[in-house]
Amino acid sequence: MKLLKHKKLSKKLNLFIMLEKGSPTEATGIIAPPETRYKNVERTPSLTENLYVKAIEGFKVTIKNLFQKKVTIRYPEERKELPKDYRGRHYLDTEKCVACEFCAAACPVNIIFIAGEPHPEKIRHPRIFNIDILKCIFCGYCVEACPTGALQMTDVYELYSPERFILTIDELARKP
């Protein structure tokens, strides 16, 4: 009975959509562009499936998986190995940086603030170098833009900090 009502309702639904847009055409065949090779994956449930027999077979899958090797890791005791050039927290080599502000110009969200000062050896040196890490989208464009290799990204991804969200030059220069 429930099923019947359901069918009636969907019929009504179809009728309604059709009425709005002219003559009814049901999805009978497959519409395919010329030369497109397609694979029809439509299926009708077999008798055993209708009798819930196959549903019980699902237990086989679960039981099989029960005896498999665990795939989870016990973070934070265990950690995933990450590549060296993972796009995590920034690291600034203040020795190399010449305060050219290329990184600031390349940043899509404009969160790098640099103030340079003259330096006897390399002409310019960053006095202030701030990255507003809360707004950072970790795109790595600043690193790509840096002509001296001073700015790099590390594999540090745990950036939790209770109060400070702006990385200053001292924090940036700290080796992870």
Add this chain to the structure above:
Amino acid sequence: MGRKTNQEIFEKISLICKGLFTKSRVRDIPEFVVPKENIIELEKRLKQDGFNMILDLFGVDFYDNQKLKDYAEVNSRFAIIYHFLKIPDNERIRVIVPVEDGESVPSSCSLFIGADWFEREVFDLFGIKFDGHPDLRRIFLPEDYEGYPLRKDFPTKGVKEYIGTKYTPNFVRLKDRNKKHTEPLDPFEEGSRMVVNVGPTHPATHGTFRMIFELEGEDIVGVDLEIGYLHRGVEKNSENMRWEDFIPMTDRLNYLSAYLNNMIYTEMIERWCGIWDDVPARAKFIRVILGELSRIADHCVSIGTMAVDLGALTPFWYLFRLREEIYTVFEWAVGARLTTSGTAFGGVRKDLDEKTINHINYIVDKLVPEVIRDVDGLLTKNRIFIDRTRGVGKISARDAIEWGFTGPSLRGSGVAWDIRKVAPYGLYEEFDFDVPVATEGDVYSRYLVRMEEMLQSARIVKQALKNLPDDGIMIKSDKFANIPRLPEKKYVYTQIEPLIHHFKGMVEGVVPPFGWYYFGGEAANGELGYFAISYGKRTPWRIRIRPPCFAIYQAFRHMVLGHKLADFVAVLGSINVIAGELDR
């Protein structure tokens, strides 16, 4: 039967629509400038010719840029651009309708029902009204919002803050019940209807959007959808961004398969600038490999969360295990998990190393078939799952096309439409794969299509890995002035000339040719298209994103009407709505 060339389509449409347009030309696709009085007549004739989908409908504000107006050959401040598509012949045309401020345009909803939300969006963001639209409300922004954000004179920062949104629902109702009651009645009274609000944050929505249902007993008899909770103004922001800075923004559209979004955007710029042929094959192969892997990851989430919503938790874990392995590949191959930004104009940003390749091999050879087999064993033949999904959220091929469906949702309705096949981009014509279709058009069909598509994607990756060429990952040629090639870092550090090139590239950046261009590709949910206008500067004039879910989600109202309340989660899961892409 070969495909018609643009010139042939142009001549055909010129003949059919004679006298309706004022200007016409062939650019990337045939274009017609049509006065707004003629648009309905033009659509009628297009429809007779077999054009059955409004792929995209959006506005452009030329403001005071005379050069762009000359390019578009219009004299008004605004233009509405329609992209019409003919399935299955893949004929596309663009129609440009000039509009002045304060004017209105006839609505296309009576002919192409899929224009519904697209017109609401234009109304919302440009303030252009559509005469005869059944439900012209703001769609992303609150009702009491002042101003129209995508107009060029609207400041990017906005004008004032809005706290709380004002929203008046307007229900789509089952027609035959409409007359009985108009007001929600006392829920305890016989035959009355109740209003149930779902969302904006609800476990079944997987994103922030709100649904309001009118129920009679458990049957859904009225639906209204509110979206826009995640509207970040990506299109507005793009106008203040350099072309290359938009790549990270594309990550945040469909964040489940960010790499595909990157790939399509990058390829658009490359084709536009005419450097596509010079992009090294290895870069193209890497894009295909990572793109298809992210398609698998996307389908994993789609199927997994749908199963969870229907009460099956186990398949979710198996699928997320596969997804986690794929994200491990992304960690090594691009350096990020979710927001990949893995491509750059002219190639990819990072090469695949031996270890990553081995891991990908393990995934496509072993893990994908294994996980699919497990999930298959748990769901496909499960009578409980079949009962919950078969016949639910049905949509016929014809209706699906009219609403603007693309991707797995359309293939679930029996249309073998896949842009990778009909208009191969990337390197997809080199690979051997099938397009899965199912004919019923219900939740179960869409599920079957997604399952098969994962296997097909794995097949593509396998072929790509086998033939991976070795010719560098970045474009080598210097002859293209408009795509600066950043030299390799090790030369920048040590030699003066690469350093100068580096400076030049950084300062000048990418400037695509003056004009506009459209390019669409097969993202995980359907056709993701970018339409961009360049005015010869480092920032775009406008980037329009054609989101696949936006068109699909508007039909959701009609797909759930008449079903039980509990069925909406199945329908929602099967069309895989991603709020990031929906609201942009």
